[in-house]
Amino acid sequence: MPDPRLDSLRAAVPGLRLATTPAELEHYGRDWTRRWTPAPLAVALPADIGEVQGVLRWASAGGVAVVPSGGRTGLSGGAVAANGELVLSLERMRRVLDFDPVDRTLTVEAGAPLEAVQEAARGHGLQYPVDFAARGSCTIGGNIATNAGGIRVLRYGNTREQVAGLKLVTATGELLDLNRGLVKNSSGYDLRHLAIASEGTLGVVVEATLKLAPPPPPVATLLLALPSFEVLMQVFQALRERLALEAFEFFTDVALRHVLAHGAQAPFDRAYPYYVVLDAAAEGPDDARLLDAFGHCAGEGWVEDGVVAQSQAQAAQLWRLREGITEALAPHLPYKNDVAVRVSAMPAFLAEAQALLAAEYPGFEVAWFGHIGDGNLHINVLKPAALGQETFVERCGAVTAHLAGLVERHGGTISAEHGIGLVKKPYLGCTRSNAEIAVMRALRAALDPAGILNPGKLFDPPSR
Ligand SMILES: O=C(O)CC[C@@H](O)C(=O)O
Numbered sequence: 452m453p454d455p456r457l458d459s460l461r462a463a464v465p466g467l468r469l470a471t472t473p474a475e476l477e478h479y480g481r482d483w484t485r486r487w488t489p490a491p492l493a494v495a496l497p498a499d500i501g502e503v504q505g506v507l508r509w510a511s512a513g514g515v516a517v518v519p520s521g522g523r524t525g526l527s528g529g530a531v532a533a534n535g536e537l538v539l540s541l542e543r544m545r546r547v548l549d550f551d552p553v554d555r556t557l558t559v560e561a562g563a564p565l566e567a568v569q570e571a572a573r574g575h576g577l578q579y580p581v582d583f584a585a586r587g588s589c590t591i592g593g594n595i596a597t598n599a600g601g602i603r604v605l606r607y608g609n610t611r612e613q614v615a616g617l618k619l620v621t622a623t624g625e626l627l628d629l630n631r632g633l634v635k636n637s638s639g640y641d642l643r644h645l646a647i648a649s650e651g652t653l654g655v656v657v658e659a660t661l662k663l664a665p666p667p668p669p670v671a672t673l674l675l676a677l678p679s680f681e682v683l684m685q686v687f688q689a690l691r692e693r694l695a696l697e698a699f700e701f702f703t704d705v706a707l708r709h710v711l712a713h714g715a716q717a718p719f720d721r722a723y724p725y726y727v728v729l730d731a732a733a734e735g736p737d738d739a740r741l742l743d744a745f746g747h748c749a750g751e752g753w754v755e756d757g758v759v760a761q762s763q764a765q766a767a768q769l770w771r772l773r774e775g776i777t778e779a780l781a782p783h784l785p786y787k788n789d790v791a792v793r794v795s796a797m798p799a800f801l802a803e804a805q806a807l808l809a810a811e812y813p814g815f816e817v818a819w820f821g822h823i824g825d826g827n828l829h830i831n832v833l834k835p836a837a838l839g840q841e842t843f844v845e846r847c848g849a850v851t852a853h854l855a856g857l858v859e860r861h862g863g864t865i866s867a868e869h870g871i872g873l874v875k876k877p878y879l880g881c882t883r884s885n886a887e888i889a890v891m892r893a894l895r896a897a898l899d900p901a902g903i904l905n906p907g908k909l910f911d912p913p914s915r
């Protein structure tokens with residue numbers, strides 16, 4: 452029996468495309484967390500801003516919960532619809548609307564995939580510098596909703612730093628045109644920045660004006676094998692002083708083993724505990740500055756082994772070792788952590804986090820990897836085959852409470868770039884004070900009085 456609310460939605464927004472088959476509900480109701488059973492009411496696929504406004508006006512009037520939806524590549528459950536919500540997918544709104552060569556901005560609809568935006572920027576001789584492995588599937592709207600980071604944050608900043616303006620439809624259907632691409636604007640609250648990382652709780656991003664950067668310099672790609680985290684941080688510091696780093700990423704041997712089992716090519720004849728893959732501005736693999744920096748690290752006795760890519764193809768192979776990790780680990784239903792501390796706090800934090808996780812996860816496979824150059828670690832705990840999924844998640848949740856306490860003591864965050872969603876909700880208080888959370892609640896209530904936007908994500912609605 453079709454839900455009668457859908458007829459009322461059709462009447463309120465004539466011509467709106469709705470998807471309702473079981474396969475569609477399943478597809479649009481889940482993200483990459485795979486932890487919740489999708490159960491949306493239906494999927495609305497608006498073609499333009501007017502339709503988004505119509506859907507939200509209707510939802511606010513009828514108290515229907517709405518889950519805004521991009522590419523659903525999120526890892527925190529922010530785009531999950533498991534409680535009869537209406538999924539509002541932006542996937543049909545994917546056009547590149549405008550390029551301004553003077554402002555160096557690209558204006559796109561929110562459903563544009565990250566990779567399409569990168570390609571459009573390249574087509575104009577510039578770059579959109581946010582980049583990560585899900586580039587082909589994730590969308591700009593989702594990137595904005597989570598303030599997505601990735602592998603070039605070290606050099607260019609997060610998504611937040613790239614957003615010159617955005618259009619937001621509020622829960623009541625108002626269209627807000629925020630900052631309009633201005634470089635300077637000191638005219639009160641910057642609501643654009645409230646929308647960024649709000650995980651669809653303050654409104655639905657429908658359009659964004661993105662800053663473009665000059666094209667990247669020619670780079671050399673290096674892979675280094677290192678003995679310890681201490682050395683890794685020393686190498687980072689030394690290379691940062693000597694080179695212009697475009698990316699500096701690390702992974703442990705546990706992560707590499709899975710990527711190799713997934714078909715990648717082994718970089719060295721033997722295994723080492725830690726690896727770094729990096730891009731540094733260089734004229735070629737023999738660039739004097741590069742060799743000098745590498746020579747310094749080798750001379751200090753820090754480097755166990757190393758390779759400089761001699762071709763684009765080899766560089767891509769080296770990057771695959773890092774970028775293939777999430778996919779290679781997925782069959783092991785990993786429990787994911789996405790923590791960050793200031794880079795200066797990293798050595799002390801790492802020592803304690805390693806000791807904590809070794810004690811809490813005896814005999815478990817734990818893969819560490821991520822964006823260590825900007826203080827962000829992904830710690831994936833792999834589910835032992837013998838352990839049931841629920842027991843595993845419960846156990847990991849308890850350990851994460853300890854880890855979150857450690858993060859708090861080191862002044863860090865329990866979500867660096869994946870958002871809070873459903874997964875990290877219990878730990879929000881380790882990163883944000885009660886006073887901050889109270890302000891967030893007040894803002895959410897002011898913008899969404901009926902409480903329809905992504906309810907249950909980020910923090911629970913007030914109990915009535
Ligand atoms: O799978 C993860 O835990 C991290 C995914 C992504 O943020 C990455 O850096 O590869």
Ligand SMILES: [Zn+2]
Nearest residue numbers: 601821829868
């Ligand atoms: Zn990441």
